[in-house]
Amino acid sequence: MNALVIFGLLAILMLTGMPISISLGLTVLTFLFTMTEVPLESVALKLFTGIEKFEIMAIPFFILAGNFLTHGGVAKRMINFATSMVGHWYGGLGLAGVLACALFAAVSGSSPATVVAIGSILLPAMVKAGFPNKFGAGVISTSGALGILIPPSIVMVMYSVATNTSVGALFMAGVIPGLLLAATLGGVTWYRAKKFNYPRQPKASWGERFRTFRESIWGLFLIVVVMGGIYTGIFTPTEAAAMSAVYAFIVAVFIYKDMGLKDVPRVLLNSANMSAMLLYIITNAVLFSFIMTNENIPQALADWMLGNGLGVITFLLAVNIILLLAGNFMEPSSIVLIFAPILFPVAMKLGIDPVHFGIIMVVNMEVGMCHPPVGLNLYVASGITKMGITELTVAVWPWLLSMLVFLVAVTYLPAMSLWLPRTLGML
16 A cells, blocks of 8 residues: 555656656655654665765766766767778668767766767768668667666666665676677668668778777777776776776877866866766665665565566566656666666565666666657757657667567576676676
């Protein structure tokens, strides 16, 4: 009964158009003051212990690093390198977009940042080269979602905070699914380009490829700094985030010189605004999780499922449906912070690996970012392409369909996620 009250109140507040974070906070406060006798001292203690986690510090640092790279010219150099490598294939510029998104995702950790950085440069070039606007929009909207699967990923850090799962293991678990999804999206791009005979670029010489690689090497080296540092144990994921912010600052201001020192305060302010918004959501989500646990809602759900003989396959199918539906109305950070504390205990009782479950949630978030009505990538792409959401939805469907097939594969083939972290001794 209490579960229905909590979720009913949350749904009503969200339907009024109130921000998720405030809806969560008001739901918790209303429930605390009217339907429970939990002492406020324990709530305050839980609030501080919930956000007093070293991993949370990674979020503002990764945001800062992504902003330095987005405002700098790293994206343009990555696009030039990607075009020189695959531009001569069918749908060359589209394939270059998928490759550039994968590379930029590996240094920014954010999907909207990837769509803005790559899309704002590549989409006009694709239209100029003779590609339909819809094709370019479909490629960039879906490939931009790689930003939360290919590590480092802010959403993975949030899952780690919500479930106490290792961030390093999650990052390594995202590598193979991220590369496979990039290959899947690239395959759809190539097939459609060949089918409709879209233009191809002249084949670049090896000298041209080496030149573009040399120009983009400073941006690409950030992948080595973050992933190499975590894998070798030189620093933790949080320390890697701090290193990436310092490195991105040096590259953007002193090496590429795309930004002046006078631009730095603006980037810092933008990053602080985004970080404050996410930390406010986390704070309210911690309280929401506390209420859920205090009312034994996750445990009751787990007992009910096990009592009715519902196994792993049924549970994971239900999880995917719930998360895809949530993706219709909420953005990834909120979904992870609200649903992870509820679904995670059930997954643990069923013997599902916490890292594998995290990757399933992240892939669901990716799909959610690419379908209406609240697909964040669609809104970002709409701003770049000047296309309506309905038109964009039609444009992305071939890639979105392939992402749904990929979601099924990653859900029921845990080895895709777990092989690399197990091989590296992280599990």
